[in-house]
Amino acid sequence: MHASIKTVGRSWQGGKVFCLLVLSALLWGCAGHDPDGPPRQAVPGPKLVVLGTAQDGGFPHAACACVRCVLARSDRSAARLIASVAIVDRSTGTRILVDAGPDIREQLEILQAADPDRPDRVDRSPVDGVLLTHAHLGHYTGLAFFGFEAVHTQDLPVWCSSSMAAYLTENGPWSQLVGIGNIVLGKMEPWKPFEPLPGIEVIAVPVPHRDEYADTFGFVVRGERSTVFYAPDTDSWDHWDPPVTGLLEDVDVAILDATFYSADELPGRRVEEIGHPLMTATMDLLQPLVDSGRLQVWFTHMNHSNPVLGPNPQARDEVERRGFHIAEDGLEFPL
Numbered sequence: 001m002h003a004s005i006k007t008v009g010r011s012w013q014g015g016k017v018f019c020l021l022v023l024s025a026l027l028w029g030c031a032g033h034d035p036d037g038p039p040r041q042a043v044p045g046p047k048l049v050v051l052g053t054a055q056d057g058g059f060p061h062a063a064c065a066c067v068r069c070v071l072a073r074s075d076r077s078a079a080r081l082i083a084s085v086a087i088v089d090r091s092t093g094t095r096i097l098v099d100a101g102p103d104i105r106e107q108l109e110i111l112q113a114a115d116p117d118r119p120d121r122v123d124r125s126p127v128d129g130v131l132l133t134h135a136h137l138g139h140y141t142g143l144a145f146f147g148f149e150a151v152h153t154q155d156l157p158v159w160c161s162s163s164m165a166a167y168l169t170e171n172g173p174w175s176q177l178v179g180i181g182n183i184v185l186g187k188m189e190p191w192k193p194f195e196p197l198p199g200i201e202v203i204a205v206p207v208p209h210r211d212e213y214a215d216t217f218g219f220v221v222r223g224e225r226s227t228v229f230y231a232p233d234t235d236s237w238d239h240w241d242p243p244v245t246g247l248l249e250d251v252d253v254a255i256l257d258a259t260f261y262s263a264d265e266l267p268g269r270r271v272e273e274i275g276h277p278l279m280t281a282t283m284d285l286l287q288p289l290v291d292s293g294r295l296q297v298w299f300t301h302m303n304h305s306n307p308v309l310g311p312n313p314q315a316r317d318e319v320e321r322r323g324f325h326i327a328e329d330g331l332e333f334p335l
């Protein structure tokens with residue numbers, strides 16, 4: 001089975017921003033890469049590539065027999081990898097991974113398959129750096145594969161917050177990666193732009209989230225063609241100070257936490273107790289920006305309970321009717 005390619009163009013105030021979106025889950029192999037498939041079509045130049053769109057527990061979720069997980073287990077094209085994106089520039093052969101989760105092995109295969117001509121690095125590192133949002137299962141535990149038992153990288157830059165750097169330095173097994181130089185921690189200052197790749201600017205945005213071990217960042221990624229904001233995990237938008245809407249005025253594409261669609265997924269829990277903005281609330285908040293044509297919103301980090309994952313199309317149809325989008329593994333955005 002081959003993926004369909006979907007190309008979306010749009011005009012932009014003050015110039016043409018060209019959002020070429022390539023929906024190619026199967027071409028990229030996320031849920032079932034087909035190496036004998038048709039020639040790959042991809043966004044040229046620097047881009048942000050979606051490598052996974054599921055919540056930390058994966059989809060199908062670990063040890064779950066709900067209707068959606070059973071379907072995703074029987075039809076791997078419906079499965080999703082755990083949320084992650086990469087910033088890729090094939091012209092320079094560089095790749096930055098944004099979050100390193102439990103599906104990292106498959107995600108590194110996907111990156112390599114998409115750019116098999118990338119020159120080998122002396123240290124065999126499959127990426128040139130990693131940006132970390134936070135210290136929860138789905139976002140950093142894949143770092144272990146850069147360690148002694150697996151890739152055994154040398155001085156791989158890993159950029160994160162100061163508290164995340166302290167957590168990784170002080171706690172095994174991550175401290176071993178630091179101690180033997182598999183990774184080198186770079187501390188990101190909130191709101192201070194830096195360039196992990198030439199021509200690509202990243203701004204770390206503090207994100208309110210349950211911060212048991214370290215605090216949380218989202219990332220504004222700014223290229224010459226467009227600016228993308230990536231925030232896969234956050235508490236309710238009510239906890240943002242300053243409000244997220246101000247930040248989103250200045251970005252073209254937002255890829256946002258869609259863990260839960262509605263409170264129906266969490267019987268017995270009050271909405272205020274749910275540690276994520278419901279998709280319905282996010283759409284209510286951002287509807288004016290979306291309606292104005294100034295912002296594209298793509299949802300990611302879906303929990304297996306989320307009805308946008310099926311089998312009934314009602315929730316997904318409602319998202320699309322309102323002008324929002326469900327991100328797919330393999331989606332690409334020009335930077």
Ligand SMILES: [Zn+2]
Pocket residue numbers: 055056136138139232233301
């Ligand atoms: Zn998460």
Ligand SMILES: [Zn+2]
Pocket residue numbers: 134136209233
């Ligand atoms: Zn989290």
